[in-house]
Amino acid sequence: MDLQQMRYVVAVAETLNFTRAAERCDVVQSSLSHRIAGLERELGVQLFARSSRRVELTSAGVAFLVGARECLAAADRAVADAAAATGVVRGRLAVGVIVTTAAVDVPDLLRRYRDQHPHVNVRLRAGGSDELVAAIRTGELDIAFLGLPEGEEPPGVESLVLDHDAHVLVVAAGHPLAGASRVALREIVAETFVDFTEGTPARAQSDRAFAAAGLARDVAYEAGFAELIPRLVARGLGVAMLPSAFIRPLAAADPEIALVPLVDGPRRIESLAWSRFNPSPATRAMLDVLGVSATPRPGAGPAAD
Known part of the structure; x- marks a missing residue:
């Protein structure tokens, strides 16, 4: 088993289509299908139920997908940490934004971030404050701009009030x-x-x-x-x-x-939120651009589910 096989499985799971998954992974479909079939033989389980018209994850596939994503995230983090040790910030930064964000000019912020860290792949996601906070806690997002009722703090994450x-x-x-x-x-x-x-x-x-x-x-x-x-x-x-x-x-x-x-x-208050547990180099770099310290509050640790 290798990381590339895991990437292929994740791509098929997200697209539910072998052709689109192959295009996403920049590989011919036959090669992707062959690698996934080889992985299934190695595991002794079928990850996908296939027909001429449909592709679905099996129960074993659903279980495997969780670990595969964790492995890929850990591998990406290892690469980013190694690069950061040499002074270069690489990797992915997933940013959540509510549509009504006004305290920060997000496009200008992203331009300044790109100018300083051109090797980081930035992904944007719009949504409600509650779902963005939940995504930070699960690791789907690294940082988010929120809008909350005055006096309310987002649970399980580090946060900073930006404006009232x-x-x-x-x-x-x-x-x-x-x-x-x-x-x-x-x-x-x-x-x-x-x-x-x-x-x-x-x-x-x-x-x-x-x-x-x-x-x-x-x-x-x-x-x-x-x-x-x-x-x-x-x-x-x-x-x-x-x-x-x-x-x-x-x-x-x-x-x-x-x-x-x-x-x-x-x-309402507009807040900045990020993971209180071991922020990635790309996240720390964004906090630096914003002029925010990534040091967690005393006693802060990984959020409980």
Whole structure:
């Protein structure tokens, strides 16, 4: 068994197609199929169930895939550590970003990082703060930019607050409240709301504000991504509350929506999060570009599952 065979297995498992897996691995399909078949003979189990139209992992394949990914990650880390010992940062850096990130200009940050460390392969992943934190804990991500309700810390990871922000009310340009100097939650509780999906940190910021005020509202439209919310508001389907740093640049270019300051609206923090256990050289290099120390807090160790 060797690492290349493991890479082939992972590629087939992720594409569920031998042809696409071979293209990803830059090898002819017959060679990839032959190596996987040889591995199956060595292991004495079938990793994939194959037909002319389908490829699926067997139960043995599912079990093998976990260890294969761990082995490949360890091998990549060994190469990166060896390079780092000579002063060269190599390897992979997986970065998670919420769409509403405003505290850091992520494209500019990545440009500065590339200029300093051109041998690092950077992968970006967008998602909700909760799923990004979970991905850091499992090793799928190295670092992430989050948005959380004020006073909340992401569990099981190192984190640093980057900025504080207040939400503003977003209404259609023709809404009666458009142009108001400011409003309180009790003045808008009867409105129909557009918001993020229930159960996400982005939604929790607004839910907690209304709960703290002793108010209950109607959320008629739930959106899985932030860009859709102002578009729904512009069509008169409801009002919304969004972080000011995110929505102000969009509103400045969109005459169909208007922003109104909130007296007692939600507040959020933007945070940087990374693994508290043995950050990779590429992660440490990104923290250096950000001017952040990678030294964990006293008592910090690997997060428990």
